[in-house]
Amino acid sequence: MTAYFIQAFIYLCAAVIAVPLAKRFGLGSVLGYLIAGVVIGPVVGLVGEETETLQHFAEFGVVMMLFLVGLELEPRMLWSMRNRLLGLGGMQVTLTATAIMSISLLFGIDWRIALTIGLILALSSTAIVLQTLNEKGLTRTEGGRGAFAVLLFQDIAVIPMLALIPLLEIPELAETAQSLVAQTTDTHGHLELISGLPNWIYAMVVLGAIATVVLGGHYLSRPLFRFVAQSELREVFTATALMLVIGIAALMSLVGLSPALGTFLAGVVLANSEFKHELETNIEPFKGLLLGLFFITVGAGIDFAVLVQNWMLVTTLVAAVIVIKAGVVYLLARTFGIGSSDRWLVTLGLAQAGEFGFVLLAFSLQNNVIPADIAQLLALVVAISMFLTPALFIFFDQVLVPRFETSDAQREEDVIDGKGSVLIAGIGRFGQIVNRLLVANGIETIVLDHDARQVDNLRQLDVKSYFGDATRPDLLETAGLKEVDLFVIAIDDRERAVELAQHIRQRCPRLAILARAFDQIHYYQLKQAGADFIIKETYHAALDMGCEALTRLGFHPFRAEQLKNAFITTENETVEDMYQSWTSSTESGISPGYRELFMQQEAAIRAAMKSDRSDRHSVSERGWNPPPKGYAEEIANTTDADDIVDGNLSGNN
Amino acid sequence: MPNKILILFAHPSQHRSEVNLPLIETSKTIEDVTVIDLYAEYPDYCIDIEREQQLLREHDIIVFMFPLYWYSTPSILKEWQDLVLEYGFAYGHDGTELHGKKLLCAITAGGSETAYKTHGYNHYTIRQLLRPIEQTATLCGMLYLPPYALFGSRTALEDGKVVQHLENWKGILDCLRHNRIDVERAETAEKLNECVKQTLGMNP
Numbered sequence: 001m002t003a004y005f006i007q008a009f010i011y012l013c014a015a016v017i018a019v020p021l022a023k024r025f026g027l028g029s030v031l032g033y034l035i036a037g038v039v040i041g042p043v044v045g046l047v048g049e050e051t052e053t054l055q056h057f058a059e060f061g062v063v064m065m066l067f068l069v070g071l072e073l074e075p076r077m078l079w080s081m082r083n084r085l086l087g088l089g090g091m092q093v094t095l096t097a098t099a100i101m102s103i104s105l106l107f108g109i110d111w112r113i114a115l116t117i118g119l120i121l122a123l124s125s126t127a128i129v130l131q132t133l134n135e136k137g138l139t140r141t142e143g144g145r146g147a148f149a150v151l152l153f154q155d156i157a158v159i160p161m162l163a164l165i166p167l168l169e170i171p172e173l174a175e176t177a178q179s180l181v182a183q184t185t186d187t188h189g190h191l192e193l194i195s196g197l198p199n200w201i202y203a204m205v206v207l208g209a210i211a212t213v214v215l216g217g218h219y220l221s222r223p224l225f226r227f228v229a230q231s232e233l234r235e236v237f238t239a240t241a242l243m244l245v246i247g248i249a250a251l252m253s254l255v256g257l258s259p260a261l262g263t264f265l266a267g268v269v270l271a272n273s274e275f276k277h278e279l280e281t282n283i284e285p286f287k288g289l290l291l292g293l294f295f296i297t298v299g300a301g302i303d304f305a306v307l308v309q310n311w312m313l314v315t316t317l318v319a320a321v322i323v324i325k326a327g328v329v330y331l332l333a334r335t336f337g338i339g340s341s342d343r344w345l346v347t348l349g350l351a352q353a354g355e356f357g358f359v360l361l362a363f364s365l366q367n368n369v370i371p372a373d374i375a376q377l378l379a380l381v382v383a384i385s386m387f388l389t390p391a392l393f394i395f396f397d398q399v400l401v402p403r404f405e406t407s408d409a410q411r412e413e414d415v416i417d418g419k420g421s422v423l424i425a426g427i428g429r430f431g432q433i434v435n436r437l438l439v440a441n442g443i444e445t446i447v448l449d450h451d452a453r454q455v456d457n458l459r460q461l462d463v464k465s466y467f468g469d470a471t472r473p474d475l476l477e478t479a480g481l482k483e484v485d486l487f488v489i490a491i492d493d494r495e496r497a498v499e500l501a502q503h504i505r506q507r508c509p510r511l512a513i514l515a516r517a518f519d520q521i522h523y524y525q526l527k528q529a530g531a532d533f534i535i536k537e538t539y540h541a542a543l544d545m546g547c548e549a550l551t552r553l554g555f556h557p558f559r560a561e562q563l564k565n566a567f568i569t570t571e572n573e574t575v576e577d578m579y580q581s582w583t584s585s586t587e588s589g590i591s592p593g594y595r596e597l598f599m600q601q602e603a604a605i606r607a608a609m610k611s612d613r614s615d616r617h618s619v620s621e622r623g624w625n626p627p628p629k630g631y632a633e634e635i636a637n638t639t640d641a642d643d644i645v646d647g648n649l650s651g652n653n
Numbered sequence: 654m655p656n657k658i659l660i661l662f663a664h665p666s667q668h669r670s671e672v673n674l675p676l677i678e679t680s681k682t683i684e685d686v687t688v689i690d691l692y693a694e695y696p697d698y699c700i701d702i703e704r705e706q707q708l709l710r711e712h713d714i715i716v717f718m719f720p721l722y723w724y725s726t727p728s729i730l731k732e733w734q735d736l737v738l739e740y741g742f743a744y745g746h747d748g749t750e751l752h753g754k755k756l757l758c759a760i761t762a763g764g765s766e767t768a769y770k771t772h773g774y775n776h777y778t779i780r781q782l783l784r785p786i787e788q789t790a791t792l793c794g795m796l797y798l799p800p801y802a803l804f805g806s807r808t809a810l811e812d813g814k815v816v817q818h819l820e821n822w823k824g825i826l827d828c829l830r831h832n833r834i835d836v837e838r839a840e841t842a843e844k845l846n847e848c849v850k851q852t853l854g855m856n857p
Contacts, residue, residue, distance in 0.1 A: 565697075565699050569699070626740075627740035627744075627745055628740070631740065631745050631746070634745070634746060635744070635745065635792075
């Protein structure tokens, strides 16, 4: 037990130190984990043989990652980017894999190994690239979208690759592996249900398992989640999410399919579910930690002896990989009409190999597709090309962007093109109306509410809404807090609305927050919390009612409208003073100064309502004041119109 | 000191604008020019009289920029006149704040230029149709300049006339800033182009 604690501590400690440092130097978290692994493994030698066992366990992070990738794949979004996805992405994977395979064949490598190498190196690093694009605010540019399409295609392409690689098994490698395995009485395979079944039954079992995932995900998950959500126990929901992913992984292993494939499918099935964001939020930390662990084990497994012995070869290979990958993407970007600096962004952004390369490497090694020495070499190539990515981005920023500065007009269009998206927290009687107006105008909204029944009702009315507690920071992140242009707070809980405003202001200083207040004090609280626009929910409704009352009492409707506007104007003039006074008032109650200001405001409003026609400063009727009686004669007598014109001409500089 | 120019822009459906919007965007880039988009500032028509009067005080030349609606301005510009040009500010006893300033209209009209003639189907020229504004300017002691107009505006983009119109407008703003205006011709000229003293070649 003590040994486990010590090991766990070493791993966590390495991650805790290395990852924040790597982020600070702009290297990204993936590289941070790799560095941590390198340090505790080959450099210091704190960890040893257990890394391989750990790696099998950590691979479950990849399974979870594919579940999350699946969850993100809404059919509608996929359809809208089908050209880029299949064209740009598909061609990138195919051409790069073919090019690298051909070169490997030239060096006399077995075709099966060559193909595997091609597939492994065709992938780029989703984690590094998306994070960097996000940090630099480039996700919405032409180049950013192109890169996203390619990365998404690669993430999906991993699934068929995982299915393909076992078919490439090389018997000689299998033999050597088996002789090794024989010594350690392996558990491999004996839990599989399918050993010894006739082929047609096997096919039925596989189809049955897939059907279970798809149909179960579609029909059974909702009642289950709703049942769990109504218990309002957060940890039970987390348990349910884990149960779902682990259950599917177990089922797939039992029938001899890839667990990653199964969870990916389940993710796609649940992509339209109202529980999507809640699921993502619950799985995300597990995925993050396990993937981190996976990268640490990869780093720990890097053999420095290999690097030192073959440094010439490794350097050449890294350079070749970057040149080939960049070349393919550059040509494709040109074909797909991605212009100027954006083309270079995609090209340099996707020139590295990626984290899925490690996954496929480990997988190929297990399946005896690739010899251990080549795998070692490739792991170095993948890792070093990833290390170089930040350097390529710096090269793009410093050298290439200035050259394209003149074609900035193009970038402006990008901004106008996107209509923007809005996150709405709370879809009760207030949020609903806001949402309807926005959606009717084709604006994309993401709606969150913590009441599963409410979300369910709205879904039946075709309102795209998600179950989830909007005051949870992690849920906001997965719902896309970083991507939206506006945030609307319309939740019923007063205190939590204020906390939410504070949190968003801290997290995204420039995101505009529109908040609904219950009353004046709540208004001040939200203002203090950093909301940009606040509206009291009853204010305009009550004023309209007052206006109607005035009309029914004999005021002319237009005059009543003017009085209402004068009321609003006068009140707005004092709101800042009242707010200042409120911020200085004590906990115990309203300060005397505030009360005084309130009375002054009331007096100002009463004064504004007075309809003294001769008073030029009457707010309510300003502008429709007729000139004084007899003014026409005055103008005719005192100033001849011609005089004015003459005076004007001469007096004009 | 160059003249300061205030453009009061009134266009209620800017998402469909093909001429006025580029015209406004161009104007914004020019020094000494202030642009007020009236429909954006006052979507509820509650015009801030105090603020508008202060803007008038701070500028030497006032431009009403609008698409011609029923031979007149879009309604918010009429509202603006009714509210801002108060007795005692713009006219009447002590109402001298606008004396000596200049006023002109920059408009787009759907009909062709031949329609806006005595024998055309609109029977009057643009200058004649905008007489109420001319007289308003005169009563307020301002010098009225003839309108700057683009005819056939619905097809101007297709006809390739917009670029030239924008270039001309830039030239005019420059002349206005530096007082290169033939004031005598302005009294009777039908079009503004006839009374600016251009330095560069310009299509009248």
